[in-house]
Amino acid sequence: MRALLKSALALIAVGALVLPVSAGTLEDVKSRxxxxxxxxxxxxxxxxxxxxxxxxxxxxxxxxxxxxxxxxDASKMKAVTSTGKTRFTKLNSGEGDVLWRNTTITFSRDxxxxxxxxxxxxxxxxxxxxxxxxxxNSAKELDGASVCIQTGTTTELNLADFFRAxxxxxxxxxxxxxxxxxxxxxxxxxxxxxxxxxGLAATRSTFPNPNDHKILPEIISKEPLGPATRQGDDQWxxxxxxxxxxxxxxxxxxxxxxxVDSMRNSNNPEILRLLGVEDNQGQELGLNRDWAYQIIxxxxxxxxxxxxxxxxxxxIGLARGLNDLWTRGGLxxxxxxx
Amino acid sequence: xxxxxxxxxxxxxxxxxxxxVKTSGPLAWVRKNLFSSTxxxxxxxxxxxxxxxxxxxxxxWAFFNSIWTAANREECWDQMASPALGACWAFxxxxxxxxTYGFYPPHLHWRVNLSFVMLVLALIxxxxxxxxxxxxxxxxxAIFPFISGWLLVGGFGLETVDTDQFGGIMLTxxxxxxxxxxxxxxxxxxxxxxQSNMPILRILCVIFIEFIRGVPxxxxxxxxxxxxxxxxxxxxxxxLLLRVLIMVTLFASAYMAEVIRGGLQAITKGQHEAGDxxxxxxxxxxxxxxxxxxxxISIPGxxxxxxxxxxxxxxxxxxxxxxxLGIGDASLADAQWAGLANEIYIFVALxxxxxxxxxxxxxxxxxxxxxxxx
Numbered sequence: 001m002r003a004l005l006k007s008a009l010a011l012i013a014v015g016a017l018v019l020p021v022s023a024g025t026l027e028d029v030k031s032r033x034x035x036x037x038x039x040x041x042x043x044x045x046x047x048x049x050x051x052x053x054x055x056x057x058x059x060x061x062x063x064x065x066x067x068x069x070x071x072x073d074a075s076k077m078k079a080v081t082s083t084g085k086t087r088f089t090k091l092n093s094g095e096g097d098v099l100w101r102n103t104t105i106t107f108s109r110d111x112x113x114x115x116x117x118x119x120x121x122x123x124x125x126x127x128x129x130x131x132x133x134x135x136x137n138s139a140k141e142l143d144g145a146s147v148c149i150q151t152g153t154t155t156e157l158n159l160a161d162f163f164r165a166x167x168x169x170x171x172x173x174x175x176x177x178x179x180x181x182x183x184x185x186x187x188x189x190x191x192x193x194x195x196x197x198x199g200l201a202a203t204r205s206t207f208p209n210p211n212d213h214k215i216l217p218e219i220i221s222k223e224p225l226g227p228a229t230r231q232g233d234d235q236w237x238x239x240x241x242x243x244x245x246x247x248x249x250x251x252x253x254x255x256x257x258x259x260v261d262s263m264r265n266s267n268n269p270e271i272l273r274l275l276g277v278e279d280n281q282g283q284e285l286g287l288n289r290d291w292a293y294q295i296i297x298x299x300x301x302x303x304x305x306x307x308x309x310x311x312x313x314x315x316i317g318l319a320r321g322l323n324d325l326w327t328r329g330g331l332x333x334x335x336x337x338x
Numbered sequence: 339x340x341x342x343x344x345x346x347x348x349x350x351x352x353x354x355x356x357x358x359v360k361t362s363g364p365l366a367w368v369r370k371n372l373f374s375s376t377x378x379x380x381x382x383x384x385x386x387x388x389x390x391x392x393x394x395x396x397x398x399w400a401f402f403n404s405i406w407t408a409a410n411r412e413e414c415w416d417q418m419a420s421p422a423l424g425a426c427w428a429f430x431x432x433x434x435x436x437x438t439y440g441f442y443p444p445h446l447h448w449r450v451n452l453s454f455v456m457l458v459l460a461l462i463x464x465x466x467x468x469x470x471x472x473x474x475x476x477x478x479x480a481i482f483p484f485i486s487g488w489l490l491v492g493g494f495g496l497e498t499v500d501t502d503q504f505g506g507i508m509l510t511x512x513x514x515x516x517x518x519x520x521x522x523x524x525x526x527x528x529x530x531x532x533q534s535n536m537p538i539l540r541i542l543c544v545i546f547i548e549f550i551r552g553v554p555x556x557x558x559x560x561x562x563x564x565x566x567x568x569x570x571x572x573x574x575x576x577x578l579l580l581r582v583l584i585m586v587t588l589f590a591s592a593y594m595a596e597v598i599r600g601g602l603q604a605i606t607k608g609q610h611e612a613g614d615x616x617x618x619x620x621x622x623x624x625x626x627x628x629x630x631x632x633x634x635i636s637i638p639g640x641x642x643x644x645x646x647x648x649x650x651x652x653x654x655x656x657x658x659x660x661x662x663l664g665i666g667d668a669s670l671a672d673a674q675w676a677g678l679a680n681e682i683y684i685f686v687a688l689x690x691x692x693x694x695x696x697x698x699x700x701x702x703x704x705x706x707x708x709x710x711x712x
Contacts, residue, residue, distance in 0.1 A: 049672070056443050080502065083656055085560075086563060206411070
């Protein structure tokens with residue numbers, strides 16, 4: 001298996017060498033007039049098609065923000081759907097310009113697959129969900145439980161590590177897809193379901209009686225999700241990084257999609273810099289002067305994107321938690337626009 | 339002691355007596371077929387119990403408690419006595435256009451509809467031999483794939499639609515119909531090539547068939563989706579759908595070739611010799627004598643391959659193309675409706691069942707029609 005993985009990685013690396021050094025992703029996107037984002041084929045709250053076939057979700061909104069910054073129009077984006085297995089090749093082969101696809105940043109992905117990760121737009125972690133009737137209050141009480149778990153994911157390895165470290169046993173019920181896990185969990189075939197906490201919340205929201213189930217407080221892994229670009233195009237990586245930073249900074253400064261127009265007359269020099277009223281930072285990035293204004297105007301700041309797609313008022317119902325601003329005790333922190 | 343009945347009929351015209359109750363009628367049928375031995379009786383009772391415990395709850399769920407109109411899952415479940423008591427078919431209704439056309443631009447849906455009507459029209463001359471002016475119909479059927487390709491993709495005066503907007507039933511049909519209609523002729527050529535006397539041709543055909551049959555379809559799809567990009571010259575944009583169509587067709591052709599080879603081998607040497615003695619060329623002999631017989635006996639195998647190929651098209655979901663099954667899966671990620679997986683999968687299964695069953699019934703009809711009674 002390891003040999004297979006190595007040869008696959010080698011192939012990908014060879015592919016990366018063979019790959020033409022393009023004029024630069026920014027020029028390609030501008031001349032095409034359309035941004036192509038590699039997104040998932042369906043993750044609740046993050047990327048899904050609505051009934052008229054428009055893609056929506058947290059990742060999609062960041063893709064739209066990128067399109068607004070680069071092309072001035074958030075609708076000039078196209079979703080290149082990819083599975084977990086094809087996402088990196090779709091990016092590296094040039095089918096997509098940027099990866100906004102619920103992707104955990106890890107050492108091997110950053111170093112081995114020749115990607116550039118530019119930030120963390122969602123801090124996730126693996127958790128456990130149990131039926132309240134079992135009376136379990138902590139993941140440390142799960143000795144002997146049967147666990148529904150997706151095969152071939154990092155969650156599988158995390159689970160094994162966690163149970164071994166705590167000297168407990170479990171029976172793995174392996175599944176391929178979330179809908180399968182949901183059915184097995186509801187039928188009682190497995191006592192617990194484990195996956196990323198955002199996924200647990202999304203799954204729980206679809207139960208007939210969501211309040212009968214609880215998500216245990218232990219988070220057993222770090223799953224920082226973030227966008228990626230092809231390695232070697234620093235200008236493009238900078239753009240993606242600062243698109244994300246602009247949404248966070250805007251929230252921090254209290255700029256949102258409804259007040260962004262009046263904020264252009266603000267006295268706060270930071271806001272004026274962000275919106276391109278005083279400095280022309282956009283030009284240094286290779287973008288228009290009002291790139292950040294367009295992001296906020298057309299898509300919104302980080303908080304708006306979060307609340308619209310996965311926040312407490314949506315069926316997913318996630319609290320900000322780790323993804324709150326650093327000023328409110330979270331981890332979302334943007335370097336200054338200066 | 340004269341208690342014999344008086345016979346009122348003349349000798350020889352005695353009416354037939356009814357057979358004993360035990361040997362005819364529904365009761366006897368039940369006895370014979372369902373309760374002929376202890377084991378059979380037990381199995382019958384067990385099956386009845388099984389049907390009783392499956393069918394009524396399913397009917398309750400699928401029909402009596404089901405909801406057909408709602409804006410989202412919450413609303414759907416609110417209309418039931420308790421959540422998830424019945425099926426929420428409103429989900430399918432809500433997504434029907436997405437399931438049918440995928441991401442095809444709504445104002446251009448007429449092009450998909452027109453292609454579908456043209457597909458049906460193109461199938462008629464192929465399927466029914468007695469059609470008047472069938473020859474012209476067949477010419478139309480042969481050029482149909484190109485007309486419909488132009489109609490769906492656009493260009494030459496029509497607004498272009500990128501093939502990554504294709505999805506749902508439309509994509510499933512495109513993959514299935516293309517694979518089926520191109521794999522049969524290619525398969526025939528490969529089968530003939532494998533039996534050819536020309537060594538190079540024969541070896542090439544054998545290598546091709548054995549290579550394709552030795553590799554899983556998923557592998558070929560991955561090659562089409564990822565590796566080809568690395569091999570092709572820089573800057574070439576080679577449409578993903580086209581790549582996948584080629585792979586699916588080649589895959590099916592290899593299997594088709596072997597099915598047809600089976601038919602060809604069943605044709606005795608005498609038939610070939612008959613052709614030779616009439617002075618027919620190789621192609622004439624095959625067209626008039628060998629292939630009609632070989633294809634006739636291969637029909638079950640050919641249709642089997644067609645159905646297999648058609649169902650295999652769902653594998654494109656793992657390379658990120660959203661056919662009917664893929665788009666159903668993707669829709670389950672919409673928090674408004676998530677959790678209604680059963681409804682989606684039943685709908686997809688029903689669609690595939692109807693189309694595959696149609697194919698299999700047609701093959702039976704064809705077999706009966708071509709049966710010349712040996």
